[in-house]
Amino acid sequence: MAEKNNVIYLDNAASTQPFPEVVECMNEINEFIYGNSSSVHFKGIEAHRIIKDSTDVLADFLNCSPEEVIFTSGGSESNNTAVKGLGFAVMGRGGNMVTSAFEHPTVLNAVKSMGDFGFEIRICGLNEEGCVCSDDLIGKIDSNTRLVSIMAVNSETGAKADLGEMSDSVKGKNNKTVFHTDAVQAFGKYKLDMNELKNIDMLSASSHKIKGPKGVGLLYIRKGLNIKPLLDGGGHQGGRRSGTENTAGIAGFAAAAGIYKKNQIEFMKKARELNEYLRQKLLDNTYDIRINSPREGSPYILNAAFRGIMSETLLNHLSGLNICVSAGSACSSKKKSDSHVLSAMKVPGDYIGGAVRISFEPYSQKEDLDTLVKEIKAVLPILRRFGKR
Amino acid sequence: MIEKVLLVKYGEIMLKGLNRPVFEKQLEKNIKRVLEGKFTFKITREHGRIFISIKGNEDDYEKAAKLVSMVFGIVSVAFAYKTDLDKEEALDAVTAAAREEALDGKKTFKAETRRPNKTFYHKSMEFSAKAGEKVLLEVEGLTVDVHNPDFTVFIEVRKHIYIYTRSVRGGGGIPVGSSGKGIVLLSGGIDSPVAAYLMAKRGLKLDAVYFHSHPYTTELAKEKVKDLADKLSIYCGGIKLHVINFTNAQMSIYEKCPHEQLTIIMRRVMMRVAEEIADSIGAKALVTGESLGQVASQTLESLHVTNSAVSKPVFRPLVGMDKYEVIEIARRIETYDISIRPYEDCCTIFVAKHPETKPKLDRILESEKKIDFEGLVQECLLDIEEIVL
Numbered sequence: 001m002a003e004k005n006n007v008i009y010l011d012n013a014a015s016t017q018p019f020p021e022v023v024e025c026m027n028e029i030n031e032f033i034y035g036n037s038s039s040v041h042f043k044g045i046e047a048h049r050i051i052k053d054s055t056d057v058l059a060d061f062l063n064c065s066p067e068e069v070i071f072t073s074g075g076s077e078s079n080n081t082a083v084k085g086l087g088f089a090v091m092g093r094g095g096n097m098v099t100s101a102f103e104h105p106t107v108l109n110a111v112k113s114m115g116d117f118g119f120e121i122r123i124c125g126l127n128e129e130g131c132v133c134s135d136d137l138i139g140k141i142d143s144n145t146r147l148v149s150i151m152a153v154n155s156e157t158g159a160k161a162d163l164g165e166m167s168d169s170v171k172g173k174n175n176k177t178v179f180h181t182d183a184v185q186a187f188g189k190y191k192l193d194m195n196e197l198k199n200i201d202m203l204s205a206s207s208h209k210i211k212g213p214k215g216v217g218l219l220y221i222r223k224g225l226n227i228k229p230l231l232d233g234g235g236h237q238g239g240r241r242s243g244t245e246n247t248a249g250i251a252g253f254a255a256a257a258g259i260y261k262k263n264q265i266e267f268m269k270k271a272r273e274l275n276e277y278l279r280q281k282l283l284d285n286t287y288d289i290r291i292n293s294p295r296e297g298s299p300y301i302l303n304a305a306f307r308g309i310m311s312e313t314l315l316n317h318l319s320g321l322n323i324c325v326s327a328g329s330a331c332s333s334k335k336k337s338d339s340h341v342l343s344a345m346k347v348p349g350d351y352i353g354g355a356v357r358i359s360f361e362p363y364s365q366k367e368d369l370d371t372l373v374k375e376i377k378a379v380l381p382i383l384r385r386f387g388k389r
Numbered sequence: 390m391i392e393k394v395l396l397v398k399y400g401e402i403m404l405k406g407l408n409r410p411v412f413e414k415q416l417e418k419n420i421k422r423v424l425e426g427k428f429t430f431k432i433t434r435e436h437g438r439i440f441i442s443i444k445g446n447e448d449d450y451e452k453a454a455k456l457v458s459m460v461f462g463i464v465s466v467a468f469a470y471k472t473d474l475d476k477e478e479a480l481d482a483v484t485a486a487a488r489e490e491a492l493d494g495k496k497t498f499k500a501e502t503r504r505p506n507k508t509f510y511h512k513s514m515e516f517s518a519k520a521g522e523k524v525l526l527e528v529e530g531l532t533v534d535v536h537n538p539d540f541t542v543f544i545e546v547r548k549h550i551y552i553y554t555r556s557v558r559g560g561g562g563i564p565v566g567s568s569g570k571g572i573v574l575l576s577g578g579i580d581s582p583v584a585a586y587l588m589a590k591r592g593l594k595l596d597a598v599y600f601h602s603h604p605y606t607t608e609l610a611k612e613k614v615k616d617l618a619d620k621l622s623i624y625c626g627g628i629k630l631h632v633i634n635f636t637n638a639q640m641s642i643y644e645k646c647p648h649e650q651l652t653i654i655m656r657r658v659m660m661r662v663a664e665e666i667a668d669s670i671g672a673k674a675l676v677t678g679e680s681l682g683q684v685a686s687q688t689l690e691s692l693h694v695t696n697s698a699v700s701k702p703v704f705r706p707l708v709g710m711d712k713y714e715v716i717e718i719a720r721r722i723e724t725y726d727i728s729i730r731p732y733e734d735c736c737t738i739f740v741a742k743h744p745e746t747k748p749k750l751d752r753i754l755e756s757e758k759k760i761d762f763e764g765l766v767q768e769c770l771l772d773i774e775e776i777v778l
Binding site: 312313314315316317318319320385386 | 603604605606607608640643644
């Protein structure tokens, strides 16, 4: 199977193409380092060493100790482990969990499902920039709040939470509350220093959003915090997540993270340029457009809505031209309902159905953005003419 | 020598007098088609029966029987022992078959002999008695019950002797291909695949037509129709899917014709296009999944107007069925779960809020003067993707 020619892939918030170095490193491990990292023979030790080195790289990235990192099958599992693992650990005491309308469905639904286990669920709203309302959040916290989970960078709009300030105020109100953040869209792209972010207790990250492989992610759990494992078994990873470790995946994850760490500033600059460029170009070349991404948000994501069209039709059209973008976030784009984040942001009704998410990676090309805008500009009048009557 | 075979009984085609050899040949061909590539097998025919021997174990026989039973024209498929025209050998096989049933927990039985081959010395009744005697003697725990037995040992004396106790029901109907060719309009919904199935059951060899409106319908909708056609191909002895690029036709109608007549005019174009394809492949009928009164476009008035666009007979096998009856069949033939995938067949933006339920032909013809009706039909025929399943 080979890649089609002339693919313009601008759906990097959904998933990315792995770095060639990542693919190479994984191929080698899949072929030769096939031992089980828990085995005591030399093949096991080989695998164990690779996992240890990879853990060091990722822990170094988070400026935490390697024991504070567990590997999972990806962002969804990390989020579920954080929310449910904490919930099951403190279930006897009851209480409430607080999250926001800003969250990815993995957190939102994991928290909601804890309602069945006796927790009261509190969901705070967003302001018009699409960020969590701090006052609303703090107002919802009381002496019985067990968990607060707030996303670092929103996957639909790129809006960014001020995690430091937010976690500080949460702990200021109740220092026993556990603060979790879903950092799937932030990890690798932003500096996340767990030594500085002292009030963040858990953090989820995913490999395939930063040009690593799919099927692997991590959960940072601050030393001293005990959560119940979701997967019991042979006691891998200190009993916190059983199951034979995905050696190649973990090594690929670390390799990708290593590249991001080395180039973090440069990558960020590049993403900013791309974002600024596309933002301006769209505004210059189309009309009745609304940019939903705040300027201060993650430059890797640009959410734009066109009045009076259905984003799905635009996506189908672009896909026919080998251009990949998505509507809202990929996980929700097969559903018919409007984006819960954009609704919470009060995006007007005739715009919300026409929202498109364009997301970059450090090697996205400006010429590709030109092509994208050219094609959108060409088709918009047609799509609008044949809109709903 | 005792060996295993599948004994295939076919019903209605026995009645077709001089045409019988043609039907039988077609049936044999259709059986071959479902087994080819999956099993090593040999097919033989003998007055009113088809025998299949397969290289493989018990499991292979089960799988092959299931596939063969889906072929139209077959009443049942029995798991039989085949012996030489030899009394002792046949009785051994009877014992073996009865023993298997006894192991299965059955308690009572009877034996029933048919003897088309009158050169065999023992008469039917006499041989049944011998068989019963032998079983009573050799298999423990079984008694005879001629009125209401747990199982029956069937013995057929032909060139060889065939003994069986167990069979699976066939699809009934007549062999696909023995009633000529038709074209089914496949939309992706629940009804049209069922209509195709029912007409294939009456021996119609089908090609399918699907109207795709990129970018207003997603590629996934096309994939869905492909999957449906693939499922139908088992019953239909293979199926060719003609994908028509329908966007331009749809847009012309949308722009120029009264909105409440959109659906009906669109359907008339579709019928005409299907009729043209029918002509090109020598098909003499069209098949649709319409059911009287189900939706606005399926009232008697609408059906009349749609029907007037073509001169070939239009078969609507679901016309008198309720939705739940259709769903029952769809579930049985395993198209239901594909049909309910949430992609739209003809994008909702092309459907009026209040479509006409009692269209008049003269008024529709008047509206069609605003578009180049035949021109649109011919244009559709220029852009067809053919997929063989």
